[in-house]
Amino acid sequence: MADIFRCMGKAAHVALCAIARHLRLRSNVFNHLLDDTPLPTNEVSSSVLVATYSNASLQNGKGAIGGGKPGMNAEVEKGLLTLVSSDSPGIQVCDPNGRWYVADGGSAPGDLLLLTGKALSHATAGLRPAAPYKAAPDYSSGISSGGRASLAFRLMPQGNAILDCSPIAAAGHVIPHSYVPISVSQFMDDLSAEEDVLGSRSDNTYVARNSLNKEPSLRSVLSDPVSGSFLEDAMLVSCGHSFGGLMLRRVIETSRCTLCCAEIETGSLVPNLALRAAAAAVKHEDDRRLFHNATVRKRRKELVDQMASRRPNKENGDIGDDGIRGVQYPFSVNEKVVIKGNRRTPEKFVGKEAVITSQCLNGW
């Protein structure tokens, strides 16, 4: 399985590079979203390989590929892309015009089916939308061997990366307003939250899911579209619009509203206290949820670590003295760090020493 993981991982990387080049981007433009290759020992990859075998008579109760939700509803992958290899056709994909077709009908042994995911859709500002798919009922019932085996490799972005469309904008593509930069962990948490909401409804259809994606989220309305930070410093400008963070700076510098293009009297800015309070409340809610999710992720990683570190001569119950710990922050308060920065870090900060004053889980 380790060899298959490496092999399909490589193929997924190549496919991602090809997608980037096709969009007139550098082929390595998405590399910062991926785990290091090779991963340091003890690190768990964000990507996953799932092997499934489904009996024909049980097919109707299973998802199209491993780990999918039960039922015949359309599913959409969350990650960047998913490669599926199977011994017989069985996956229907929805084309951009809403027509379903059997996507792996003509594939030979060794062919891989590529499904685009929601993270890729966000990173490309919708230019490579996520493909809805479902199990094809006709094909699954007609298999003489009585079952279908498949391997699915899900290329997932690493949790602390930022999904950001600026390379797409730089290549001359138009970016709709709803595509704000967002950390991968937040993006995935949002998708899980959406699923929870939709899962509790009876009319769990693809249409409902799709329309939900197009509406701007509460978070995006309450955050600065440039930096992604919450509008806790929101100012009301003379046209009636409000801005905070880097977008506010831009509005002041240009004396022009970026939403309605009205000329702004920069001397008459008023703090928008209601918007600040709303942003602070949602941020607080978010932090609590992130804290919870980080605890769950950490526990899962520790369990994997424990399983890996168990030697054959160790007794089964012997886990060692570092069992389940709480959430681990990357740095402690008062610790000195050197700012490495990323593309959006102002140059004057890069390489400078900083002291940690408070702890935050999502790194923003």
Ligand SMILES: [Zn+2]
């Ligand atoms: Zn305005």
